[in-house]
Amino acid sequence: MKLKNYDYYLIIITILILFGIGAVSLYGITYYNYLAVDAQWTQTMQYSQYIYEMNSYIYPFLVLLLISLGLCIPKRLFEQDMMIKTSALILGITIIFTIFSDLETGLGFILVVMTVVQTIVLILTIKKSRTIRFEKEGYLVRLGSSLLHLGIVILIFNFVDFQDNPYHLLIFWFGVILITSGNICSFYPEKISSLFPHE
Amino acid sequence: MGYIEYLAAREILGLIGQPVITYIFFISLFICIFSIVYLIKRDNKYFDYLIKCLYVSTGLYLVGFFILAWFHLQIYNTVLIEYPAAMQQMIPVESSRFAIPLWIENEKLYFWAMCASVFVLTVKRRKDILSFLGVILSIFSVIVYLLSNPFNDPLPIVHGEITRWFAALFTSDMTIFQVAGTLYGRITYYYNSTYMWTHPPMLFIAYASLIITFAACVFMLLKKDRLYDEIAYKYSKIGYLLLTTGMLIGYPWAIEAWKDSAWWWDPKISGSIMMWVLYSAYLHSRIYISKDKMWKMTAYLGIICFVSLIFTYLLTYIVPGIHSVVQP
Numbered sequence A: 001m002k003l004k005n006y007d008y009y010l011i012i013i014t015i016l017i018l019f020g021i022g023a024v025s026l027y028g029i030t031y032y033n034y035l036a037v038d039a040q041w042t043q044t045m046q047y048s049q050y051i052y053e054m055n056s057y058i059y060p061f062l063v064l065l066l067i068s069l070g071l072c073i074p075k076r077l078f079e080q081d082m083m084i085k086t087s088a089l090i091l092g093i094t095i096i097f098t099i100f101s102d103l104e105t106g107l108g109f110i111l112v113v114m115t116v117v118q119t120i121v122l123i124l125t126i127k128k129s130r131t132i133r134f135e136k137e138g139y140l141v142r143l144g145s146s147l148l149h150l151g152i153v154i155l156i157f158n159f160v161d162f163q164d165n166p167y168h169l170l171i172f173w174f175g176v177i178l179i180t181s182g183n184i185c186s187f188y189p190e191k192i193s194s195l196f197p198h199e
Numbered sequence B: 001m002g003y004i005e006y007l008a009a010r011e012i013l014g015l016i017g018q019p020v021i022t023y024i025f026f027i028s029l030f031i032c033i034f035s036i037v038y039l040i041k042r043d044n045k046y047f048d049y050l051i052k053c054l055y056v057s058t059g060l061y062l063v064g065f066f067i068l069a070w071f072h073l074q075i076y077n078t079v080l081i082e083y084p085a086a087m088q089q090m091i092p093v094e095s096s097r098f099a100i101p102l103w104i105e106n107e108k109l110y111f112w113a114m115c116a117s118v119f120v121l122t123v124k125r126r127k128d129i130l131s132f133l134g135v136i137l138s139i140f141s142v143i144v145y146l147l148s149n150p151f152n153d154p155l156p157i158v159h160g161e162i163t164r165w166f167a168a169l170f171t172s173d174m175t176i177f178q179v180a181g182t183l184y185g186r187i188t189y190y191y192n193s194t195y196m197w198t199h200p201p202m203l204f205i206a207y208a209s210l211i212i213t214f215a216a217c218v219f220m221l222l223k224k225d226r227l228y229d230e231i232a233y234k235y236s237k238i239g240y241l242l243l244t245t246g247m248l249i250g251y252p253w254a255i256e257a258w259k260d261s262a263w264w265w266d267p268k269i270s271g272s273i274m275m276w277v278l279y280s281a282y283l284h285s286r287i288y289i290s291k292d293k294m295w296k297m298t299a300y301l302g303i304i305c306f307v308s309l310i311f312t313y314l315l316t317y318i319v320p321g322i323h324s325v326v327q328p
Helices: A003-035 A045-068 A080-100 A103-126 A139-161 A168-187 A189-195 B003-041 B044-078 B105-121 B127-147 B156-168 B173-191 B199-222 B226-258 B267-288 B292-318
Strands: B080-082 B095-097
Touching: A003 A045, A003 B267, A003 B292, A045 A080, A045 A103, A045 A139, A080 A103, A103 A139, A139 A168, A139 A189, A168 A189, A168 B226, B003 B044, B003 B127, B003 B156, B044 B105, B044 B127, B080 B173, B095 B173, B105 B127, B105 B156, B105 B199, B127 B199, B156 B173, B173 B226, B199 B226, B199 B292, B226 B267, B226 B292, B267 B292
Parallel strands: none
Antiparallel strands: B080 B095
C-alpha cells in the first residue's frame, strides 16, 4: 500500500475510533440517566459499578486511538514495514498484559511506551531531525503536532495511573501547557513566525 | 452599604436593562426577516439592512453586558459577608464579598449570544453564510429574551442567597452560622473561584465561534466551494483551542470544589468528551478535504459536532448530575 493511502486510511480509522469514544460517552449519559432514580444513587455500589463499567468500555478505544494516532506506533521514526511490525508487537504485548493481568495494566504499558516515543519525537522535532516525517510541512506545525500528541499521552497516563500521586495536578498542568501550546503552534504557525522575524 | 443599596441596584438593572433587551428582541426579528429575504432574493439592499441591524444588535448586546457588569460591581460593593467569630477559627478569612462572574444563571445564554454576535460581525467574505448566521442569531436572541432574560429577575439564586444572609442577621447565632457556612463554600469554590472566571467563558466563546463553523459546514453540503471550508476551519481552530483548554481547566476545579463527590462520568462530562472527540474527528477529516468523499464527510461531521454541542449544553437542564439543575 502506498504511504499516502496508508495515512489516509489511518485517518479514517482514527475518525471511526473517535466516533466510538463518542458513542461510549453517549451510552454513559443514557445509562446514568436510567440509573439515577434518586439523589443518593451516587453513594451506592451501583455508582461504583457504573464507573467501572464505563472505564472498561472506554479503555479499549483509548488503546486503539493511541495506536491509530501514531502515538504508540513509532510511525514517525521508522519505515512503514517496520512500523507495522512494531505496532503489532506493542499491541500483542498490551493484549498479553490485559489477559494475564487487567486492562489498566495493558493500558499502562502502552502509555509508558508511547510517552517514551513521543518524547523522542519531540526532541527530534526540536532538533529539526530529518529522520521523522509528518503529514504537514513546516517546523512550527511539526512542533505543535509533537507537543499536542505528547500532551495527550501525558494527560491520559496521568488520569489512568497517577490519580493518587501527589504530583497528579502538577503533571496535569504540564500536559495542559503542552496541549495548548501544541494547538497554538499547529493552528497559527504563520502568526507565530511573524513574531520572530528571520534576519 | 447593605441590602437596601443592593436592592436599589437590582431595580436599576431591570429599569435600564429591560429596554435594551427588548430592542435586541425587535431588532432580531428584523435580522431574521432581512436574512431570509436576502437568501431568497439575493438582493444586496436587504443584505445592507441586515448588516446594519447586526451592528446595532451587537452594540446593544455590549451595552447590556456593561450594565450587567455594573450590577455585579454593585453586588460586590454592597454585600459583605462577615463570618461569625466561631467560624473564623475554622476558615482562613474573616469576611467575603461576592465577585460574581457574568456567565451564570440567566446570564450565560446572554453571554454566549453576545460572543456569537461579535464573531458573526467578523465573517465578511460570504453574504450567504452571514445571512444564514443572521437567522441563527435571531433565533438565539428570541430564546434569550423569552427564556433566559438576565434583566427580568436578575440572578435569582444569588438573590436568594443574599436575601437569606441579610434575613439571617436578624435571627439566632446558629442560623447565621449555618447560612454563613453555606455561603463560604459557594463564594470560595464557585463564584469567586479563578476557575469560574476562566472555565465557563472559554467554553462559551468556543461555542460562539463554533456556530460559524456549523453554518459554513451547512453551506459545504450545498456547494463545493473551498472558501466555505476555509471559514469553517478558521473558526473551528479558535473554538477547538478554547474548548480543549477550557474543558481541561475544569478538571482541577472539580477536584478542588467537589473533592469526594461523584463527578466522574457525570452526564455533562460524558457529553463534553463526546463533543471534543467529534470536533477532533472533524479536524482529522479536514486533512484529506481535497478528496470528494472527505468533503461531504467533513461537512456532515461539522454539523454533527454542533448538534452534540447543543446537546451537551442542554444536558444541564434535561439529565440529572452534579452539573445539572434537575435532580432525580
